[in-house]
Amino acid sequence: MVVRIRLSRFGNRHQTFYNIVVSQARYGSPCVHGLRLWLDWSSEACLPEGRQPSMKRNWADPKLVEVYRSARDSKPLEVIGTFNPYPQRPTNLSDEEARNARPYKDISLDKSRAKYWLGVGAQPSDTVWRILSLVRSEMG
Amino acid sequence: MPRRIHSQIVPNSLLPCRSSSSPASSSGIAFSSPSCGLLHNLSYSRPFASPLPANSQTSRPFSSTQTAQTRLRQDMFAWLSSEGAEFKNHVPGSTNYISDVKARAKYPDMVLRGPSRPFPLNPNFVSESVLSEELRNEIYERVVVKKQSVRAVSVEMGVDMRRVAAVCRLVEMEKRWRQQGKPLALPYARAVHEMIPTTPLYEKPSDQRNNPHESINDLPVHRLTDAQIFYPVSESRHFTRVDASRVFSAAPATTREQDAKQAADPSEIVNNINRHSSSIETVGKGDEEQPILQSADVRIPHPYLIAHERRRMANPQEHRENRKAYEERLKEVEAAEEEHKRYARERRERRLTRVQPEDSRFEFRIKDVVVSKETTGPDGRGARAPGRRYGVPSSDRKKGQVKIPTKVEV
Numbered sequence: 375m376v377v378r379i380r381l382s383r384f385g386n387r388h389q390t391f392y393n394i395v396v397s398q399a400r401y402g403s404p405c406v407h408g409l410r411l412w413l414d415w416s417s418e419a420c421l422p423e424g425r426q427p428s429m430k431r432n433w434a435d436p437k438l439v440e441v442y443r444s445a446r447d448s449k450p451l452e453v454i455g456t457f458n459p460y461p462q463r464p465t466n467l468s469d470e471e472a473r474n475a476r477p478y479k480d481i482s483l484d485k486s487r488a489k490y491w492l493g494v495g496a497q498p499s500d501t502v503w504r505i506l507s508l509v510r511s512e513m514g
Numbered sequence: 515m516p517r518r519i520h521s522q523i524v525p526n527s528l529l530p531c532r533s534s535s536s537p538a539s540s541s542g543i544a545f546s547s548p549s550c551g552l553l554h555n556l557s558y559s560r561p562f563a564s565p566l567p568a569n570s571q572t573s574r575p576f577s578s579t580q581t582a583q584t585r586l587r588q589d590m591f592a593w594l595s596s597e598g599a600e601f602k603n604h605v606p607g608s609t610n611y612i613s614d615v616k617a618r619a620k621y622p623d624m625v626l627r628g629p630s631r632p633f634p635l636n637p638n639f640v641s642e643s644v645l646s647e648e649l650r651n652e653i654y655e656r657v658v659v660k661k662q663s664v665r666a667v668s669v670e671m672g673v674d675m676r677r678v679a680a681v682c683r684l685v686e687m688e689k690r691w692r693q694q695g696k697p698l699a700l701p702y703a704r705a706v707h708e709m710i711p712t713t714p715l716y717e718k719p720s721d722q723r724n725n726p727h728e729s730i731n732d733l734p735v736h737r738l739t740d741a742q743i744f745y746p747v748s749e750s751r752h753f754t755r756v757d758a759s760r761v762f763s764a765a766p767a768t769t770r771e772q773d774a775k776q777a778a779d780p781s782e783i784v785n786n787i788n789r790h791s792s793s794i795e796t797v798g799k800g801d802e803e804q805p806i807l808q809s810a811d812v813r814i815p816h817p818y819l820i821a822h823e824r825r826r827m828a829n830p831q832e833h834r835e836n837r838k839a840y841e842e843r844l845k846e847v848e849a850a851e852e853e854h855k856r857y858a859r860e861r862r863e864r865r866l867t868r869v870q871p872e873d874s875r876f877e878f879r880i881k882d883v884v885v886s887k888e889t890t891g892p893d894g895r896g897a898r899a900p901g902r903r904y905g906v907p908s909s910d911r912k913k914g915q916v917k918i919p920t921k922v923e924v
Binding site: 384385386391393394395449450452453454455456461476477478479480481482483484485487508509512 | 867868869870871875876877878879880881882883884885899900901902904905910
């Protein structure tokens with residue numbers, strides 16, 4: 375099963391706010407993970423109690439098979455940061471500075487934890503990949 | 515013009531009904547002066563308002579019912595035409611309150627100033643004075659042009675520090691509006707300033723200090739002091755404000771040596787805390803850890819004024835030296851404050867990475883946070899860890915949640 379680094383939506387309507395989380399993937403590739411899981415689960419050795427093995431084809435992308443449902447906003451393995459997609463206006467600037475100032479987006483991230491999870495094979499989603507690439511130089 | 519309601523001309527309700535039995539009509543409310551704005555207009559409302567024949571004895575045009583003139587109403591018009599008439603036009607520079615009527619009758623030429631009570635039946639309502647234009651401009655001049663500190667200007671002018679800051683922002687805004695050619699409600703401002711008590715700008719600085727605009731050294735109420743605590747203390751113990759504040763924050767009592775040190779030089783403790791705010795003791799563990807409540811002497815806005823007053827009472831003759839010592843102390847406080855701000859800013863900047871990608875309209879500010887056992891806590895819900903919490907209900911829609919901003923960022 376793949377561990378992913380992805381965003382998880384919080385906040386209210388029109389006030390989106392994301393946690394950057396490390397969690398189990400919702401979809402896996404059938405040939406690698408799904409099959410193995412299927413084998414494991416069919417023996418019912420590693421199934422949580424009362425859980426039926428589920429293996430559905432994702433028709434949006436038929437190559438992927440849903441092997442384990444982990445809801446988008448369910449409790450993740452770890453929260454390693456946040457991302458506020460709404461641009462903020464910089465304040466406390468002089469008139470001159472205010473003319474050239476760019477609006478900014480707030481991100482908070484524990485770089486060492488991100489590095490660790492990448493090291494053990496966690497796969498960042500496209501959005502998180504872009505966020506991580508902003509601090510690529512510092513993460514080494 | 516008579517007043518219109520729903521495009522119909524209606525008689526003015528302030529106009530007295532001129533029945534033959536009314537004493538108001540016999541007194542004949544004679545407002546012949548053309549400058550008499552309000553009542554001059556009222557006299558015109560009569561022909562519009564009475565299409566009925568004059569003997570119908572009513573001021574209501576579409577009703578044949580007689581309107582009863584109550585005694586109170588008659589009294590009101592009698593008063594309006596006699597002693598109340600002088601309130602119609604204000605005397606510039608003096609208040610136009612109804613409670614001033616006796617003072618006016620006694621000293622007709624006196625200019626009334628200072629706080630007064632506009633409502634005779636509500637003595638708790640005090641009309642506080644506002645800053646005059648000159649004082650306001652002087653504050654702006656000192657802070658923005660002469661670069662004096664808000665703290666120093668606040669003490670010299672007797673105006674609260676928050677008000678000094680607000681004055682600077684508002685005057686700045688006014689200047690910008692003038693620059694942009696926006697219309698200003700100047701006649702309105704002038705008229706209001708003529709009618710309410712204002713704090714003038716005095717020529718001599720000592721006058722300004724002796725007649726402050728407001729109390730500048732008020733102790734802000736702290737949440738911890740809301741509790742009513744019965745704390746038994748032995749009679750022999752010297753229980754001070756410092757001890758009281760420790761009781762409020764449930765900190766252990768100080769030792770005798772510490773007590774003796776405090777009693778020897780009380781102002782030194784205040785100075786130390788202002789200089790090294792990180793040396794304040796804390797109580798509680800983990801997320802509950804918080805600095806102990808400081809005594810009232812430390813929490814007031816201008817603690818060094820107490821030391822100044824102590825020195826003045828000890829050496830009443832040495833004006834110049836006292837003043838010098840005060841200025842030095844003020845400079846020290848300002849420097850410590852500046853240092854504290856600079857340190858906080860640097861620490862914030864150290865944790866922040868700013869990235870401005872070439873192909874983006876935005877700047878990204880990436881804050882370094884720590885996810886560890888210490889920050890997330892044993893249940894994973896620690897407040898110091900990043901991100902919104904799981905399993906903790908959001909109470910933002912609950913009753914009593916304050917959502918309005920508590921500070922202004924400009």
